Amino acid sequence: MPKHVDPEARRRLVVDALFRVVVRDGLQRTSLRAVAAEAELNIGSLRHYFASQHDLMHFAMQSMLDRVSDRLLDHIDRIGDLSRYPRTEQLRLTVELLAEFLPLDESRHAEVTVFLDFNTATRTNPALRDLSRQTAEGTRHLVHRVLSRLDASGTLRPGLDLTIETERLTALLDGLGLSTVLHPDLLAPQACLDVLVTHLGNLSLPTETLTRGR
Amino acid sequence: MPKHVDPEARRRLVVDALFRVVVRDGLQRTSLRAVAAEAELNIGSLRHYFASQHDLMHFAMQSMLDRVSDRLLDHIDRIGDLSRYPRTEQLRLTVELLAEFLPLDESRHAEVTVFLDFNTATRTNPALRDLSRQTAEGTRHLVHRVLSRLDASGTLRPGLDLTIETERLTALLDGLGLSTVLHPDLLAPQACLDVLVTHLGNLSLPTETLTRGR
DNA sequence: CCCGTTGTATCACAGGCGTGATAGAAAGGC
């Protein structure tokens, strides 16, 4: 016995509309009325599902983070145990995993755009700071874990300071996302990927050593 | 015979106030009234020096970019001909130059904060897009030039793709700035610098080769 | 059928915004 409307689906619909408005007009111009219009909903309806603007924003940001997180966890699951792959393959898989952070297709481009707008907003918006903080820590943890696994497999060059390398790779991913979102014409998706490949190649042992070590 | 007020100084005063408001409250909440209050000026006065909000914003962004640009050019002048230094010194000088982009002290922190807020705003603000675009290109040119000089001096490892390396280093700088501004507690200035040093060290020939080559 | 819950739709209000218009003060060349 289904209820007339599914509140959860309704919220998703609203949040999707919000994302579209943010991508199109920026978070600054994302008002309740604009979102309602985009969702083809009356503002009264919208407010029935979100008590306040803050509620909507918080829920939207949380939703975005959940989607990214889910996709990453799913990707990690699909990979399984990294150490069972040959080392060159490990690098390829790692690139693919980290590419989830990059705006390489339209969907991820939109996602990174929203991500960026929300996160920069948190600097002066205490209500969302915790979310942003946790995300930043989460990203670092993931990057650190990935690097640790590669290191444990002997794929990386010895003597790397993983703390620094984590920060370096994280900053690289952030910077690539920023550039691509702000200046898509200056940095094509493929170039973005090339940079990531180069970086990981740089952290790893030379190819001949890798293939010998397979 | 000095005029009672120097219009140029007045504008600088207003722009400085605007920067403080942006740092404190974010660009979103930087209204004419807020800037006027921060500058302890009447909004009528403010509007006498800036015909419209757009004028003020454009002038402010241009001013910020000019300051960064001036500081960089000045720094480059101070260095002079890079190739006359030993190679390890070249790296140190390069780190120092590129550190001008990083929020390592309070002044540069504020600057990067404003820079970031303005640039992210340009995504959905056509009025400032050109400025942002030129800046992005300018940064890439500078980074490319620095890498080229190092390469010409034989300080870098051979076989590097400077196009990719330019993008990589630019993204790294952007990412470090972003992290430090959004999460100062997660990435200390010194760590920021460590990452940059590591990166440049990574691009260059091993130290023993460098000292032999001096 | 009836009633409570759920959803939809409006209205009104206070507050902030950029901006046009305007009035008055202050300064400086003549």
Place this chain on the structure above:
DNA sequence: GCCTTTCTATCACGCCTGTGATACAACGGG
């Protein structure tokens, strides 16, 4: 001293914002 230019200060207007209040429709269990 006068007059023009420069500067300061206010008022009012229309627009958009989030939100409280409220009325009305629609559903679904009893």
